Amino acid sequence: MRPRSVAVIGASGDPGKTSGRPVSYLLKHQFPGQIFPVNPKLSQVGSLPCYPDVASLPEVPDVGIVLLGADRAHLAVRELALRGAGAAIVLASGYTETGERGAQRQAELLHAAGKMRLLGPNTIGLVNLTEHIVLSATGALEMDSFPVGSIGLISQSGGILGSLLSRAADRGIGLSKLISTSNEADLELADFVEYLADDPATHVIALYVEAVRNPGRFRAAVSKATQAGKPVVAFKIGRSEAGARAAVSHTGAMAGSDRAYDAFFAQLGVIRAQTFSDLLDIPAALATRRVLRGRHVAILTSTGGAGTLVSDSLGMLGFDTPAPDKPTAAALRALQTGDHARLDRNPIDVTLAGLQPDLLRSAIRALLASESYDALVIIVGSSSLAMPSLMADAIRDCLPSSDKPVIAYLSPHAPQVGALLTRSGVPSYVAAESCAAALNGMLQAEQHRRARRLPAPALVPVELGVLPVGALDEAQARQLFERFGLRFPPSVEVSSPAQACKSAQEMGGQVALKILSNTILHKSDVGGVAINLEPRHLPEAMAAMAVAVSAAAGDTPRRFLVQKMVRGGVELLLGIRRDPLGMVMLLGFGGVTAELFGDSTIRLLPEHGALSLVEAHAMMRELKGWPLLNGFRSRPLADQQALAEAIVAFSRMASQLGDRLIEAEINPLFVLPLGQGVIAADAVAVLSDPQQSQAPGADIDGSGGESLAISSQVRQDG
Numbered sequence: 001m002r003p004r005s006v007a008v009i010g011a012s013g014d015p016g017k018t019s020g021r022p023v024s025y026l027l028k029h030q031f032p033g034q035i036f037p038v039n040p041k042l043s044q045v046g047s048l049p050c051y052p053d054v055a056s057l058p059e060v061p062d063v064g065i066v067l068l069g070a071d072r073a074h075l076a077v078r079e080l081a082l083r084g085a086g087a088a089i090v091l092a093s094g095y096t097e098t099g100e101r102g103a104q105r106q107a108e109l110l111h112a113a114g115k116m117r118l119l120g121p122n123t124i125g126l127v128n129l130t131e132h133i134v135l136s137a138t139g140a141l142e143m144d145s146f147p148v149g150s151i152g153l154i155s156q157s158g159g160i161l162g163s164l165l166s167r168a169a170d171r172g173i174g175l176s177k178l179i180s181t182s183n184e185a186d187l188e189l190a191d192f193v194e195y196l197a198d199d200p201a202t203h204v205i206a207l208y209v210e211a212v213r214n215p216g217r218f219r220a221a222v223s224k225a226t227q228a229g230k231p232v233v234a235f236k237i238g239r240s241e242a243g244a245r246a247a248v249s250h251t252g253a254m255a256g257s258d259r260a261y262d263a264f265f266a267q268l269g270v271i272r273a274q275t276f277s278d279l280l281d282i283p284a285a286l287a288t289r290r291v292l293r294g295r296h297v298a299i300l301t302s303t304g305g306a307g308t309l310v311s312d313s314l315g316m317l318g319f320d321t322p323a324p325d326k327p328t329a330a331a332l333r334a335l336q337t338g339d340h341a342r343l344d345r346n347p348i349d350v351t352l353a354g355l356q357p358d359l360l361r362s363a364i365r366a367l368l369a370s371e372s373y374d375a376l377v378i379i380v381g382s383s384s385l386a387m388p389s390l391m392a393d394a395i396r397d398c399l400p401s402s403d404k405p406v407i408a409y410l411s412p413h414a415p416q417v418g419a420l421l422t423r424s425g426v427p428s429y430v431a432a433e434s435c436a437a438a439l440n441g442m443l444q445a446e447q448h449r450r451a452r453r454l455p456a457p458a459l460v461p462v463e464l465g466v467l468p469v470g471a472l473d474e475a476q477a478r479q480l481f482e483r484f485g486l487r488f489p490p491s492v493e494v495s496s497p498a499q500a501c502k503s504a505q506e507m508g509g510q511v512a513l514k515i516l517s518n519t520i521l522h523k524s525d526v527g528g529v530a531i532n533l534e535p536r537h538l539p540e541a542m543a544a545m546a547v548a549v550s551a552a553a554g555d556t557p558r559r560f561l562v563q564k565m566v567r568g569g570v571e572l573l574l575g576i577r578r579d580p581l582g583m584v585m586l587l588g589f590g591g592v593t594a595e596l597f598g599d600s601t602i603r604l605l606p607e608h609g610a611l612s613l614v615e616a617h618a619m620m621r622e623l624k625g626w627p628l629l630n631g632f633r634s635r636p637l638a639d640q641q642a643l644a645e646a647i648v649a650f651s652r653m654a655s656q657l658g659d660r661l662i663e664a665e666i667n668p669l670f671v672l673p674l675g676q677g678v679i680a681a682d683a684v685a686v687l688s689d690p691q692q693s694q695a696p697g698a699d700i701d702g703s704g705g706e707s708l709a710i711s712s713q714v715r716q717d718g
Contacts, residue, residue: 001128001177001195003062004033006135007054007085009076010067011037013045018091019067021137022125023048029134029141036061038076054079063087065125065135070094070105073121078112087187088113089135090120095183097122110185118186119179124158126179127165130201136180138162140169147423149174151283152202154192156210158182164208164280171428172419173284176201190214193221197228204283207234207270215264215581216607222268231445233282235273236261260579263604269448271441281434282441284427290405292442294374295319298367299347301379306411306432307347310377313432317440321346328370335362347379357394364395368402375405375442377435380417380428388417396424405442409435456609457648459655467660469689473516474523474561477683481666484653486646488680491563497539500562504535507564512681513541515549515557521684526552532565566679570628570638571668573600574647574680576654578662583654585611587619587647590668599624610651616644629671636673643671646678662686 008022015024023045026035037045040052051057054064054076064080066073070092077088095106109121119126125136129148134141140162146169153175155161161180168175177199179192189212196202205225212218222232239258265272273279297319301307311321323345324332332348350363367376384391399406408421408428418428429435462483468476475493482488492503493516504511515528523529527548530541542560550556573590576583581604588600601622603611611619620629620640629638646669654661665684672678 001126002131002133003086003135005036005059005061005063006031006033007036007038007057007061007064007080008045008067009038009054009064009080011039011042011045011050012067013042013050015046018137020045021139021141022065022067022135025134025136025141028144030132031134032132034059034061054083054085057083060084063089063135066090066092067137068092070102070121074105074109074112077109077116077118081112081114081116085116087117087119089123089125090118091123091125091137092120093122095121095185097183106183106185113186119181121183121185122158123180123182124161126177127161128177129174130176136161138165140166143169147172147174149176150201150203150287151175151206152177152192152196152199152204153206153208154179154181154189154196155208156181156184156189157208160208164206168280170415170419171280171284172422173280173427174287174423184213188213188217190217190221193218193225193232197221197225197230203230203289204286205230205232206279206283207232208279209234209236210238212261212264212581219268219607222270226269226448229449231271231286231448232269233271233273233279233286233441234265235276235279236265257579259602260581260584260604263584263602264581267604269451271444271448273441274437277431277434278437278441281427281429281438284422285405285407285438285442286445288405288425288427290442291403292375292405292439292446295443296373297321297375297377297439298324298370298373299377299379300363300367301347301349301381302383303379303381303411304347304349306379306381306409307349309432310379310409310435311347313436314377314439317436319436319439322372324348324367325370325372328366328372331366331369332363335359335366357390360391360394361398364398364406365401368398368404368406373404375407375439377439378406378408378426380408380410380412380414380421382412384417385412385414388414388420392417392420392424392426395421395426399425405439407435407438454612454614456606457612457652459609459652461656462653464656467687469687471518471521472683472685472687473518473559474514474683475516477664477685478680480685481650481653481664481680481683485649486666486680487677488683489564489566491561494560494562495558497542500538500542500560501535503562504533504538507562510534510565511538512563512565513538513545514561514563514682515545516559516561517555517557519555520549520553528557538562563681566670566681569670569672569676569679570625572643572671573665573667574650574669575665575667576605576650576661576663578659579604582607583651583661585619585647585651585654587623589623589625605651605654608655610655611648613644613648616647619647620644638671639674639677640671642677643669646680657687660687660690662688 010019011023012020014020023037036057037048037050039050042050044050060083064085066076066088068076073090073092080088095102124138127134127136129146158180161178196205225232297314299307299310329344406426408426410418410428410430421428478488490507494500510532512531514523533541546556571591573588575586583605585603586600601619631637663686666680668681670679
């Protein structure tokens, strides 16, 4: 990041070529150290002597930029490593992004580097604007100068780095460091988040994320950044679920990878940018280091239409734009005479403010001093086109009087005015939605800073014995869940109509009949569930069920479960699945329509430990159907404490099983009226082999059983 000398391997004498850009840009942007072009075919590159190979360099370079193709890049990397260079930046593509052969090339590249650090391959390099160090070939560096600021940017895409650099420069947004990690053969996202956490020139960290390859290291790096008071903003691509894997449970379908990233970022306090433009809009606001303590926003305007646009966008994100209180309204009225000013409502229309800087200063100071407002949005109208510096100076003069956020909305198309305002410490936006997103990001940052981090509850291990492998049938899954305190209705495993009738008569009342299968987990989808049955109807129901399941799934059931019917209560779904980011817990409204309505919320479990009761209660309140649990329209209050305890118990199970648990689900989970608890009416679980083999497993109770591999039939029927 701060080399004193740079070797450029494969440098061209033509600055118009990609291979000629790094040397050209190092010179153009006044790199303060030594530059060593390396090319056996050239004796000179511009005014610099050119060397035939790395071994011929007059000193060991701190870093080498490798411009050779994928078939030869590893040779240059090996030369740099043997010479003792600190790091290499490999721009070539043709590695893991191209398939198996590319993956072999990347492994070869990493081996050639040895202990030397490696950025890339397939990277565009890095730019340290703070210290005029440009180790990159991006065409964005053709610009003569860039505003230097306090936003550090890390991108897993090379092209995006240049895009953001040029966009930021055009808008007057100052950046400190930009790094393209790309394939991340060695150095990755977490390495540079960690670096920027220590960088005194960086106050905000922005990330363009394709995938977090090492969640544990990323957690630690983000924690370091937030402890240093540096908010992290991330734009994660791949938000659609088109590429999501087939799931054996409703949970898998409802808690796809993008939702897992939502939970992951929320847990870490990472502010998620919802659009690509947010990746600059939010950090630009955060870089002012102003504090947004609430949701009340004043809008100062001289053009009514633009003020309404901003007010509407703020309202969509939960902000309030109240009218001025009496003291504030009085202070504003004293500034302007006549009936053309509308000072008793918000947006606050001070008609002549754009033409009279003193009036603008006084209005801004009055609004910043007001106890009614937490932030101020200033609408910049067309009058600013004639006198942009007057307006920018007037706004800037007021900033020291308060630490409340002040941002600007540009009503006319005036990029030069926007850049001037941003450089003056007032982030400016050309879309009303961007104003709302920026303030929302600032509010999230402050809420995360204030949040009290609850330690994960201590786990008391449960004795499990030897567990099966693969998909468990409902009886096996139930035995597992019961060990962690989950409650089920009376149930009996049967294999004949006589056994079924006898069991149902002993239970009393109506029963449910289900197939027991390790390969068909969505039983109702293939006719494998019948409810509200009288004991005398069970023989007929068993025969019909066997025919239906055989026709739908090609598998005739031999084992059944007779279960006492559960009456009343609210049907929920409680599920957990393993995700590359960790274990994802889902709570939602359940039954056969769970995926149809999709009313659910998720959490990522702590690395070590379970969810707390506080988090469990928070999950309930996030559901759209929460009123149904809370006495909606004279319904009985649901047993919320029992539900919270069930959520915590399920998370304890997931935490103890760790990597052994692939998926688990209860659907439906009946939440009964207050004091009656919760009852699980179904159970699904899929376990992996701890030895990654298909050795025989055992029943939950240790009495023996067959290995249960996840078959293709499970995925087909799931």
